[in-house]
Amino acid sequence: MLSRRRFLKEMGLAASTGFLVRNPFNRRTGIVHAQKKPASIWSVDAGEVRVSQGPWTILPAVQPGIHLENLYLRMPDGTRLNAFLYLPENLSRGQKIPGVLNTTPYRNMPRNDSNFARNGYASIFVDVRGSGASEGIPTDEYAPQEHQDTAAVIDWLSKQPWCNKNIGMYGTSYSAFNSVWVAAAIKPPALKAIFVRAGTDIRYTDDIHFPGGAMLMVDNSWAISMFHRNVMPGAPDYDINSQPSVDRWETTPWLIGFLHHQLESPYWHHGSLAPDYTRLTTPTFLAGGYLDLYQNFVPRIMKNSRGAVTMGILGPWHHSMNVPGPVLDWDRIQTRWFDHWLKGKDTGMLREPRVSFYLPRWTRQSFRYAGEITGEWRFLNEWPETVFVPPNRLYFRPDPERPVAEALAMDSAPAQGGGLAELSGPASALKLRYYPATGGNHHSLGPTGTDGYYGLDNRDEDVWGLAFNTPPLREPVEILGFARARLFVSATAPVANWIVRLMDVAPDGTSYLISRGCLNGTHRRSHTNPEALVPGEVYEILVQLMCTGYTFDPNHRIRVVVTNADFPIYWPSPYMMTTTLFTGGDRPSHIELPVLPKLQYIAGNLPILAESILKLGKSERGEQGGDRVQAYDITYDAVRGTHKSFFILGDDTIWCRVKDDDPATASLELSGFTMSEGSTRRVEARVEGSLRSTVDDFILDVTCTLLENKKVVKTRQWKDTVRRELV
Known part of the structure; x- marks a missing residue:
């Protein structure tokens, strides 16, 4: 391995005096390395982008063998973006390597993230315009100018003397959204592949905004919290008088924009791949977790983007994509993906199954711990059609052992419900009093809670809705995909939300959330032109639940709970009311489950890290x-x-x-x-x-x-x- 001095000499640069620094961003390691102040930046101007020394004149330590530079990348309009560039330290003159890009609004800082550089890549992290140490104003999430900046960075990166002109984008959440949109809508010529986790293809309903036309509550706090992150002066000097710091105060809180666009409109179309999936032609690897709210895009993009080579994974994870287990070796997976598309290596990846999904089953977890969820991996080359068109119907039927009058939700007592059956029954009507605080066991759209990231008991909340149960199952029932509920309903108010929760009820009575869905009844026909409900009029509505995979074990029950609130997930509708759910006869309310058919699975293998407890x-x-x-x-x-x-x-x-x-x-x-x-x-x-x-x-x-x-x-x-x- 070349020494730092030798590396600079090979690049035609003078080596400057070294200094000793303790890495303040990974205090637990306590690793101390000698770092040398760069004599100059050996990256060059390219295209419309100009490069200069970034604000960090002293850089924290990184792992041995990694060369770290801090750069300012000047955009065509003069705005400078802060970037950290990681390169293999043994890179020699004339050697060409690919580049990978991650863009983030979360205040990019130097990190010990050297996997790509260790594997022969130039890895660059960029603060998006108006965030971290970058200049400019963050006008909105996923702003058009932000995507133009990304395209300019890709062009600049591809034209560096050490780059082979092949660039990839990757990231989780915000970075994933940007990667998909830049690849599909802007199509930079040098962008050859993307690797994205926990993203979305429909901003209006599948981001933290208006799922089913109902406004989110607690997740809207993100838009407020981004404000203190955005106005904070840039590291490392935190100069409160610099022009970028002054400019930040011209930022309008993003939540104002969201509130002024409560209906689906072109405002939400920017950054949304749907409905025109044909725009995506870049090879794309997608991953999502059932315990998150950003998993729906994986099967939808793979089904609809036929012009792109795609692979996808669904697993039992939260938004971090690392908990609970089994935890995958994501570094290894994405390196193999990029090795194929950016280095031209035959990694064998395209001969492996395109579709990998985990089928978890009921697992008891101890309080405040999340370990590994029991289940098994399955592998296919295509998503089954049942993922998108659920074939199995279970009809809601009132409890035959209780008169309907006793099943009503009265002022002082919760609702009852009944059973789930394959055949519809006689006509009936079940009334449900609106309790705005129904819910409370979860603090995110994903089925998570304080009981680790998994397994919070919901039975105390189920009783406040209309709950319908199957008899104990005689054999396992496996589901994968989007369940949906077709309901016949009425309300005594002009606005009402209907929330449907799919539950697994264990023999001991524990009720675990598998998936949920919501529809604002005024959006029953359209998210662009809502129509107020007419009190007493009966409507047929369709509530789509979030994509999930799960195995219901023998002796467990499948439960479906219908409510008009899920606090604090959805913003409460404003009127006190009573709603009615009609079942049987010519109004056969039911749930449609994506039960997996008998399939011929293929062999597959994923790199799984050792089990850990969080x-x-x-x-x-x-x-x-x-x-x-x-x-x-x-x-x-x-x-x-x-x-x-x-x-x-x-x-x-x-x-x-x-x-x-x-x-x-x-x-x-x-x-x-x-x-x-x-x-x-x-x-x-x-x-x-x-x-x-x-x-x-x-x-x-x-x-x-x-x-x-x-x-x-x-x-x-x-x-x-x-x-x-x-x-």
């Missing part, structure tokens, strides 16, 4: 310093009739509130901060924000404060009142 609680923080504990609680004020969900997630504290007798006055509040603290200076950006509702309006109030050494430097407040559009 304890929820303290999580290491980099820029902010110190540790924070994750917490989650829900309380009920019996005097006021108010339900409050309380969260501490990283650096944000979130409160969600709703009253039993006044759902219109629900609220979301957030208090969060981003902070850098050194020996003599502390810079902190704080945000206090609230979103409240009335029957007619949403009212947003956000205040951001910048502090230096605990003294207020700058404060700004944003207020907006937006009309509710049948939400």
